[in-house]
Amino acid sequence: MARIDRLPRNEDGIAAALAELKATFGERLQTGQAIRDQHAHTTTWVANQAPDAVAFPRTTEEVAAIVRSCAAHRVPVIPFGTGTSLEGHVNAPAGGICLSTRDMTDVIAVNEADLDCTIQPGITRKALNEHLRATGLFFPIDPGADASLGGMAATRASGTNAVRYGTMKDNVLGLTAVMADGRVIHTGGRARKSSAGYDLTRLLVGSEGTLGIITEITLRLQGIPEAMSSATCSFPTVAAACEAVIATIQMGVPVARIELLDALQVRAVNAYSKLTLPESPLLLLEFHGTEAGVAEQAETFGEIAADAGGTEFTWTTSPEERTKLWQARHDSYWASLALDPTRKGISTDVCVPISRLAECVTAAQARTQELGITAPVVGHVGDGNFHVLLLVDPESPEETAKADDFTGWLADLAISMGGTCTGEHGIGQGKRAYLRREHGDAVDDMVAIKRALDPDGILNPGKIL
Amino acid sequence: MARIDRLPRNEDGIAAALAELKATFGERLQTGQAIRDQHAHTTTWVANQAPDAVAFPRTTEEVAAIVRSCAAHRVPVIPFGTGTSLEGHVNAPAGGICLSTRDMTDVIAVNEADLDCTIQPGITRKALNEHLRATGLFFPIDPGADASLGGMAATRASGTNAVRYGTMKDNVLGLTAVMADGRVIHTGGRARKSSAGYDLTRLLVGSEGTLGIITEITLRLQGIPEAMSSATCSFPTVAAACEAVIATIQMGVPVARIELLDALQVRAVNAYSKLTLPESPLLLLEFHGTEAGVAEQAETFGEIAADAGGTEFTWTTSPEERTKLWQARHDSYWASLALDPTRKGISTDVCVPISRLAECVTAAQARTQELGITAPVVGHVGDGNFHVLLLVDPESPEETAKADDFTGWLADLAISMGGTCTGEHGIGQGKRAYLRREHGDAVDDMVAIKRALDPDGILNPGKIL
Incomplete structure (x- = not known):
């Protein structure tokens, strides 16, 4: 540890x-x-x-x-x-x-006509969507955990459908925050766009509580789509799967979700959930739109996938069938842990330009094999973001050192490809060592901003910087 | 003046x-x-x-x-x-x-697989799109002028299709900037998302050259849609047109453009371009997608418009017909000036939640009538942003005082509705008086950031703050 x-x-x-x-x-x-x-x-x-x-x-x-x-x-x-x-x-x-x-979980206002709401930061994403159910609106950002919206804003979180709906940075319209001296400020507003002054909203989003404490959030909402379809397709290699992802994005197919499971992850899911998926890289997709639109999107993807060597393509709009197709993804974390019940999971979080994704994932797989670490991969591949779940014994200095080395090596690789050491988890304490490797001297400007807004360093010290 | x-x-x-x-x-x-x-x-x-x-x-x-x-x-x-x-x-x-x-107009790199490019800041949006033509990609943000991308980033510009593609804040992935002490920093990167540290990219975008000088920009690009369709529809009132806009957005129709011309603006265009449009509020729309998709979108809008009292609805995918439909919008600025050749135009730029748009536009029209100022209205109404073009004699102290009063009054009205004094033009010198009315004490934090990053105040002094 x-x-x-x-x-x-x-x-x-x-x-x-x-x-x-x-x-x-x-x-x-x-x-x-x-x-x-x-x-x-x-x-x-x-x-x-x-x-x-x-x-x-x-x-x-x-x-x-x-x-x-x-x-x-x-x-x-x-x-x-x-x-x-x-x-x-x-x-x-x-x-x-x-x-x-x-105790700050109120939904302060829902403005249906404007597709926005204002909430207190403690409400979780699932509780908010439950609250919104009758309105026909939903909030799309879905990290793995049922996190609080305040935490999600503070860490610039995303999840499986950022490829279509963006991350927290794109979905926070405005904030109320308490600054280090106790002043209350309001950033942004309810207008869809503004050119009025410095973008303090985006500065606070992702600042992990080090610049101000978020106490209210105005969020963009989306209309629940008329129809949804899901598709899965197996590929001979990660490279072939990534080729299909790139073509899908390039053709402008407005995928809502496009997730990759590598062969080891599929094997884990098969064992855990008693499925019989081909044990090769798998893409899972979701499409949102009109009835005709989601059918067209799924069929277009099917053609792209076939061109890239995909097999066992299947798609459906039936809710039961969709749930079944997504079971592999939903179970992936627990299925991975079940690969080796003596160990725990440490997740990496790099994100690279999608043209480099296959190379990055393949290199990561080779490296974990070399190191003898069991490490299934899942990825939000429409964004170029993937997680290697390293199964290690947290009490073994040797294994945690290996995991540490791997994480640093992968961060460096991603950064060398024009990517980032963290796509959606944030820096916290754990990734501080990589911040300067990624941002160079720009970190000095982050430090200057921190000192300007929190001169005594009382807000979440020891994080990010 | x-x-x-x-x-x-x-x-x-x-x-x-x-x-x-x-x-x-x-x-x-x-x-x-x-x-x-x-x-x-x-x-x-x-x-x-x-x-x-x-x-x-x-x-x-x-x-x-x-x-x-x-x-x-x-x-x-x-x-x-x-x-x-x-x-x-x-x-x-x-x-x-x-x-x-x-002299900084190079396209440094175009990454077709990643739908991004890196450019010098002096290239204009039209020149960039000309450069991209063979790639099947385009850059969507289109302010009225053929502005430079550096200026567009610095002012957080947008234009007619922000409703679908966002503003500069959403389309800049990373920047190279020279800071006030001459250091060169790189913010962001080419990954689609990142949670690594403070979002200096979004802080510089919209900072109007007051925090750093942008010298390279990495932009998101879009695939040129397979098909486009355009539609127009007349409405008895601005309120009816806005009702159609709200329903369209709520239903999740992915409009690329949805623009409003008020009756006076339509009259100006009719006179200028020898058209015979009904002289009542007009919506012009553009849809991007597949052949089937854009037909479906146009037809869905037609139904929504009819429910809201729209008449003379027409839509087409023919490029010539589309150009003709958009002529009214493209000519609107010159057509407005032609209403009174003795005067010049001063544009306002407020943006409000769309539920308040009809009320805000209608109040603005009533006020200009009261003041005796000829003032046609055009709006990027999918975002709640509209421009009142005040026709005044810049050498008449009485008329410029009226225009000034009106601009301040409209800014206050928009802010009181949860909106902003500037949707896309920026603060510069002209709107500094409204910044604190909109952001209150948050302006103190903007000042603190300015002092931290530019202690001697050499970067574009007298702007924003």
Whole structure:
């Protein structure tokens, strides 16, 4: 398990802030060890660094009160949504107050005519879509976890249908945020576009709680499509599958989802879900549109896939059949872990230009084989983003060192191809080493912005920079 | 004509920088009055404030050399593309060096498989599309002018098809920029998405040359659609037309363009282009997709339009017919000016949630009538963005005061509706007064970022903030 360096603690400040906040928040400030541990990093590869207390504010004004108290005493504030981030984003390396959005789950407004809504940050994507059900609208971004929208905005998350609907950066219209000095600001608005000043919305999205704490979000929504169709197709090689992906995107087929499972991942799914898919690279697709449109899209893809050497192409609009086709994708994480129950999974997250995708995936597969790591691959390949799930024993220094080496090697490879070390998981603590490799001196400008907006460094210290 | 306050000049610094740059750039540094005047604001309502010299660099390294010299002597640097901005963006209120991208028009790379390209900032959108013609790809953003891509990125420009393809913020993947101290940084990359650190790409896009000077741009491209269809439909009222727009967007019809001309604008076009369109509000649409898809989209819109009271609905896929249908839109600016040849046009640029669009347009029409200003309206109504073209005599203090009052009143109205004072033109000098009305205390954070990245304030001073 990777132990990230702790940072110096401001003991007096922490004690003073705790006393102040306890007086204000009472039972809504918790200091028990178990709850503190639960509110720091709980996934496998980064070790847990608990905060000193967990606060449960309900409103922007309460968040501002917490930040003002922490600012006065120079105490770290670490925002927490559902704790499903993967890179130590919610750890407290210098202690401080975890600010949980558990009790900030209101849907403040849904504007059906404008296809937007304003929410508090603690509501999860599934809860929001449940709330929207009667409106005929939905929010499309779907990371693997049922994450909070605040966490998704803070990490610039995406998921399986970013190829059509974009990432959080494309779907946040505006934010309310509490800045490091406790001021409340509103960025963006409800207009579809604006050229008015610096784009603070996009600056806060992906800033992982280090520049401001998001307390309200205005999101773009989409109409639930009239029809959906799903398709699957097997390919002899990853390269052949990627060739079909490139042709599909180039022809402008508006795919909603286009996902790759490599042969090992398909084998894992077959074993786990008792399926009999050909154990070779598989593409799974989803199309959104009109009845005629989704049929046309599926058929066009079928022709492209055949040209690229695809076999066993099948498509359907039946909801039951669609669910069955997607079962392989939905089960992939658990199926992968079942390949070796003695180990846990560490996920990589590179994203490259799609012309380099086959080369990058193939090189990654060769490297994990060399290293003797079982490592199935799934990818949001319409974006060039893929995850290698490294199955390692988190208590084995040898295996975690190998995983660490592999992750760094893959980040460098992706960056050398014009890509990124993280397509959707974020930097947190875990990928800080790669930030300068990717962005070079631009990191100095990120540091300058951080210092300008949070001169005492109280907002989620030890993350990103 | 609005005279914007000049700022203090650093005469010694300007003289020193000019001497240094003259030695390096020779004839590529011009100081004649005519060329200096041409490189400051040349549209009607903001008065011209010429720079002290115009430099014509060819490379990022030459831009960096200019900025280093100006930084050493604390001299303003004002980037200049084609000079088609509307709000005084290229004025030099404190003098300084205009940095023209006239000689930076290379297409550095086109990656057909990845649907992206990397260009120098001086190439115009039409020249880029001409260059791309053989590839089957195109760049969709189309402001009225044949602007440079650098200027479009700097002002977060859009145009008629943002409703489908987004604005510059959505179509810039990465940038090379020279910062205020002369350092060269690279932001973003060629991956379709990234969660690696602060989004400096989106921070620079729309920063109007005040945070860094863009010297290379990596853009997303689109495949030229297999088919296009166009449609027009007249409506009894602006409200009825907007109702059709809302229904079209809600149903998820992927319109590429949906433009509104109000009755006065249609009358102007009829007179100018000898057409006989019904003189009532008109929607013009364009659909991109497959042959079957664009037919389906046009027919769906026809049904929606009929429900909203639309008449004289017509659609076609014939290129000649399409051009004829779009003639009204293409001629609208010149047709408007022809309504009163004694006056010039000042364009407003508010953008509101589409549910408020009818109310906002109708209020604007009533107000211009009250003020006795002839003012046709065109709008990119799928985004909620519209332009009122105020026909006024720029030499009449009474008329320009009325125009100024109207612009401020309309900005306030749009902001009160959750909208913005500028959908696509930017702040420049002309809209600085509205920035705090729209963004409140968030402007303080913009100022903090400006100070952090450009502590001496040499990059395009007097703009935005």
